[in-house]
Amino acid sequence: MSTFFSPLLADLAPYVPGEQPQDRAYVKLNTNESPYPPPPGVAWALSGREVEDLRLYPDPAAKALKAALARQYGVGEDQVFVGNGSDEVLDFAFLAYATDGRGVAFPDITYGFYPVFAALHRVEARAIPLREGFRLAVEDYARLSRTIVIANPNAPTGLALRRDEVEQVVRANPDSVVVIDEAYVDFGAESAVPLVARYGNLLVVQTFSKSRSMAGARLGYAIGCPALIRDLATIQFSTNPYNVSRTALRAGEQALAEQAYFDDNCRKIQETRAYTKAALEALGFFCTDSRANFLFARHPRLAGEALYRGLKERGVLVRWFDSPRIRDFNRITIGTRPQMDLLLEKVRELL
Numbered sequence: 001m002s003t004f005f006s007p008l009l010a011d012l013a014p015y016v017p018g019e020q021p022q023d024r025a026y027v028k029l030n031t032n033e034s035p036y037p038p039p040p041g042v043a044w045a046l047s048g049r050e051v052e053d054l055r056l057y058p059d060p061a062a063k064a065l066k067a068a069l070a071r072q073y074g075v076g077e078d079q080v081f082v083g084n085g086s087d088e089v090l091d092f093a094f095l096a097y098a099t100d101g102r103g104v105a106f107p108d109i110t111y112g113f114y115p116v117f118a119a120l121h122r123v124e125a126r127a128i129p130l131r132e133g134f135r136l137a138v139e140d141y142a143r144l145s146r147t148i149v150i151a152n153p154n155a156p157t158g159l160a161l162r163r164d165e166v167e168q169v170v171r172a173n174p175d176s177v178v179v180i181d182e183a184y185v186d187f188g189a190e191s192a193v194p195l196v197a198r199y200g201n202l203l204v205v206q207t208f209s210k211s212r213s214m215a216g217a218r219l220g221y222a223i224g225c226p227a228l229i230r231d232l233a234t235i236q237f238s239t240n241p242y243n244v245s246r247t248a249l250r251a252g253e254q255a256l257a258e259q260a261y262f263d264d265n266c267r268k269i270q271e272t273r274a275y276t277k278a279a280l281e282a283l284g285f286f287c288t289d290s291r292a293n294f295l296f297a298r299h300p301r302l303a304g305e306a307l308y309r310g311l312k313e314r315g316v317l318v319r320w321f322d323s324p325r326i327r328d329f330n331r332i333t334i335g336t337r338p339q340m341d342l343l344l345e346k347v348r349e350l351l
């Protein structure tokens, strides 16, 4: 830290992303990327004319992509916000809805970026302990008078709330914004998007990074009532009006047009998840009931760190969190079936 760095941010501990090693080829099962490429149309959508047009700024209102998302989700175009990854959308939401002194609340075990956004914006954060078995009890989220952020399915546990449980939280906090981060919802959970029409305090955040195979494009979005969406636009136009690149906008529109390819990939990931879970359980692992594109697994005789390190030496990267309640576990992204067979082979060696 230089002597010029704001003392107000002296305690900021930045988010530590999963390893993105550039030195050797790993089987990468550590950052929940899709093992499948973007749909075939994305390649031609990004060639020719699109390359020439890179000299031009993108549409800061992202009208075409918002229209496509609005059609996809059956909402109005004024109910969609588009950001540079859902991380940016979440960042804007913390800034817009929690810096008035009310603070935020989220589970003690969840996406590691939430406490970082809170620290960055100097918002007081309350971590609400998950119950036994990492269960989120909706009664713990009644009348908090704080902005609430819930990843559903949660990360890294993979456990999901039903839509009626999300609705209970939204109803129990009419004076606060409830942000539901649905980064993994396409892998078998219930989306809260249908509730948006009825609740002005619900913001649903999704991303193209996981189920739509475009983590590298940096494209996320939020769906909420028009007033909330205007708030996010106010932050966008006060930060970086051209927050989403032309390339990402175009790729996103094309990806949405290839729905069958997307559905097929989500189905394959769910099948491979069930296959891998059964195989790990047969080896003595406990796995949570994950609705995401990863498993959260622990073995009674193999420490979480030992499994992580042993797999890394053998060319397979998974994610281990050195954090009290979860250090016995590893989070294992679902890849292709051959990738998971390789993982299982290396796990058997280590056992």
Ligand SMILES: *Cc1c(COP(=O)(O)O)cnc(C)c1O
Pocket: 032, 084, 085, 086, 087, 088, 111, 151, 155, 181, 183, 206, 207, 208, 209, 215, 218, 219, 220
């Ligand atoms: C991956 C992830 C994100 C970030 O996604 P981007 O759109 O790539 O920024 C947000 N929330 C959760 C819970 C995630 O796991």
